[in-house]
Structures are given as C-alpha cells and as structure tokens.
Amino acid sequence: VRLYLSYPASDRVLAGALTRVLVDGGHEVASVEGLYGSDLASAVTSAIRRSDGVIAFPGSLNPNVVYEMGVAAGADIPVIMVMPSDVSVASDLRSIPAVIATGQPAVDAAELLRRVGQFAPRGRQAVRDLSPENILAAALHEIDAYEALSPREFEEVVAQLLIDRGFDIEQPPRRGDHGYDMAIRCAGPSGTTLVLVQCKKLSAQARVSAHVVRELYEAVQHTGATAGLLVTSSDLTSSARAVADQTGIRLLRLDDLLAMRAGEWTPLARHDLTPSQLLAFQDAARTYGWDRDTAAAVLGRGRDLVRGAATLTASGHMLRTPSLESPGAWVRILEGL
C-alpha cells in the first residue's frame, strides 16, 4: 500500500528507520522529505490524499503532524499513530488507532507492519491517464480532485493544456528558479510578445501572499516580458491584490484558463495602461469576439486610442452598445473620439 509518514524533524532518524522497514515490507512510503517552497502544504496534502494510510508520530503534538492528521481525517484516509508509551495523548486523538512503542524496535516494526497490512488500497485514477482539460475541470468543481493535485502536476497540466490549445509555450532554462513556470510566446503584427505564466496551486484554505505577485513582476521586469499571468484558484490576500493592481499582473482562474484558445486570446501589452484599463480592454476583446490579430491591431493603433477605448469600455459605455458588435465599428468609433 502507499503510505504517508507524518513526523516532526526531531523524529527524522526514527522515521528513516521505519521507512526502510516499510519499504522492505513492499510498501511505498512518502513524506515531507524533498518537498519545499510556499506550496509545501499543498504538496503535502496531495501526497496524503494519494496514500492508502498515514502513519503519524504525534508524540510531541507537533503542529505540522496534527495538521497532517487533520488532512487525512478530512479525506477519510486511515491513520495509525506511533506513540511512546509514556506520552499522554490529546483527547481528540484518544480513539485513533495507535501502535504503542515497546522500546524494542524490531517488535514495534513488526507490529506496525501487521497493522499497515490492514490498510486497503484505495482505487484512484492516475493523473497521467486523464486529459489536462479533464483534470483541471475536475479540480475546478471537486475539492477532492483539487486537493489531490500536487503543485508540480498542476504546473505540468496547465502547460499541457495551453499547448493543446495551440499556444506557443516556452519553458524557462532548466537550471535554477527563474521566477516563472512558463512563457507564452505570441506573434502579432507588432512583433513577438512574451507573457510569463506562474502557476500557484495552494491548499484550498490558503491565500496567495503579496510576495508571489511581486516575484512574478520581478521576472517580468528582468525578462522584458509583456505581461505576467498568475494561474491560481486560490484567493489573493488584500495586499497581494493591491500589488497585482499596481503592477499589471493578471490573475487567471481555472475557469478562465479552461476557456482560453490560442486564436481567441490576446496578450495585453503594458502600454502604460492601468491594470483596470487592461482588464477592460481584454473584456472588450472577449465581448466582441476579437481574435488575436484584431485585438493586436486595435492595440497597434496607438496608446491614446487604446487608453480611451479601455476607459470607455470600463465605464460600460461600449459594452451596452449592441450595434458595436463588430471590431471594425468599434475601432471607427474609437478613431472618432
């Protein structure tokens, strides 16, 4: 069976020894080792949800261990605690199955192996067997599917979806962290533009903090890219939202992502527009069904025109005018401003 080992750093040696016993017993063992970054909680949650059972060392009531037991409880995944005999357990945990350590490692390991053998493998469909669209659609609508997706898989699935949808995707150099996960390269009448994409898949309860937005903006500045897109289904903190507004970093929700098609999507140049003007421009492009070239042509007509158009659209004026459904009519009106 697949197991997740939850332990505090102080029990790392013991956990390592137990891992070897369990692996020798034919089981797969995952743990927090090798995971890092601000997506850590999501990566841990994903690993727990993919396991058939959790072995926890809550002896010192380490907050991470207790949190991970809670994740397992929420996902209906069985837990076995490994407890020293002289430790008093918190009242909420008293009825959770436990292996009480005898102080004889061989005896304790044998007992743990026996108990682990009672875990039933849980049926699960491998992520690789599903299409990116299906994976993201499931993640959008089902909390179980969302939480089971690891941050790394989320990033890979987003990249594959964009490729499948016809986008020209460029990966950053392999070495090191470049502050973005992928870039969309868009050819248009005014040349090629580069839009950096950063995926942020956090646990459902988590919020995207301000530094995530700031770091993506730093990458935009360093690479000379046109814009930055933050793909996430988590809410942003108030400060993160404010930084995004000021820097023009755009958020892309899963439903927006699933609706994106290469021919229908417009990369927004910064053009000195405020983020709300950029947003209005993209809304107008979507509302009037512009393809990429049409939108680029409108942008290419000059900064003032775009600014005026976006401001008008933001006021709702253009969106309420049914006769302006063709891009050409829209552009003619704009030219007369």
Add this chain to the structure above:
Amino acid sequence: MERLLWLDLACGRGQILEGLSDSLSDRQRSKITYWAYDVDQTYAREAQRAAASLGLAGAKVFVGDLGAFQDALPPDALFDFITLTNTVHEIAPSHLARLLVGAVVRLAPEGTAYIYDMERVKPPELGALPWGAQDVRAIASELVAAFGAPEYEPGVSGWHHRTVDGWHLQIDRKHIGPTAAVLAGGADAAIAAIAITIEALMKRRLADCRRTLEAFTMFGVETAEEQEDRTHLLYDYWALTRALTGDE
C-alpha cells in the same frame, strides 16, 4: 587535475572545507593549495588549520578588508578557483562591482569563480542586503558584457530549501577572452558599468519594496508569509535607502 590554487574570499572559519573530506580523495587534496582571506585574523587562522588537517598541499592566510583583497595578494597571483560564500549580503553595494571584477581579473585562464549566498538572511540583519537570483543574473550578464563577452551566460541558479532560499553564480574565465593584462586594463570601465546596473537594480527593488510595504500598511498582513515578508522588506528598505543615498 594538476596543481590547483584556491582563493577563499571571506573564508570565515573555513566552513567550506568541511565537506571536502568526504568528496575529495587524498590524492586530489594533495594537489590543492588553499589561500584564506578574511578580515578576521582568528577566523583566517582557523581556516588555515582546517586546510592543514585536510591534508591540502598548502595553506596561506591573508588578512584584510574584503574590498582590498587585490592589494593584499601578490600582484601576479592567478587562481584556479575563487570562492566567496555566504557573504555577498554583507558587502556594501558600492563595493560589489569592484569585488566581482577583482575576482574575475584574478582568475587563471581555466579558472572558475564560484559565489553563493542566501536570498534572505534569517533572521534579518540590519544593513545587510541579500540579492535574488534574478538580480545576480543581471549583474553577471553585465560583468561578462563589460569584459567583451556578452554572448557568455554565466551559470546562475536559484534554489529553494525548506528553511532557506539561495543562489549560486559560476564564472568560468575561459569564456572571457582577453589576457589577464588586458582584462586588468579594462577593470575600471567594467566596474563603472556594473555599478550602474547595480544601482538600477536597487532602484527597482526599492520601488517594489515600497509598493508591497504600502499595501501592507493599507491592508495589513493576512498570512504568516506576509508577516515574514514585511519584516524582511523593512530591512531591505533600510539597506537599499542607505545604499542609494550613499550612507552605507
């Protein structure tokens, strides 16, 4: 590997030597001559002892301010390996360009400079200015461009660990064309060009820093990450302001 002369700038107690007993054979160690440079004589001596206990071919100690290392070393000494570890955040930005150029100028034709540091100092230190991998990449690009090798991209990697984020920079001298003498002749121009880049990066960082701090002031912090971020940004803000106003 033939004879290898290694200069360890800001060597501290020689912590970098600790892992070598496992990773280098006795034979390899016997070919390495280690020169330790530090502002603290006690530290430098400890590093020398550590080198001796490892069985390195030789070890010398030089004591002085990091910014003056060029003057403290024999003028014709070129190194196969120059290291500067866990120190860049302590270097005043106005001295950073000179230090980097000095390291490149002192490399032997096949030599390598290896620099690494943390992206954030934990706990933060007042006046320290840690750099991020992306900024280091920009500085390194300017460095090699200033020496006439704009096509060469020195290796810069940012890395994450559960408790610390960091970067390392590797500059291989063989990709930078001119002879040592020509390189030294262009040092002042290179320092000036890199200093401009560093100043521009600091101004950009200050703007980014201010923007986020203003958001925190207006909306407060809503996660533990933001709490930690705010503290570091306040320290960065202080260090950047001092550096940009020439008060460092």
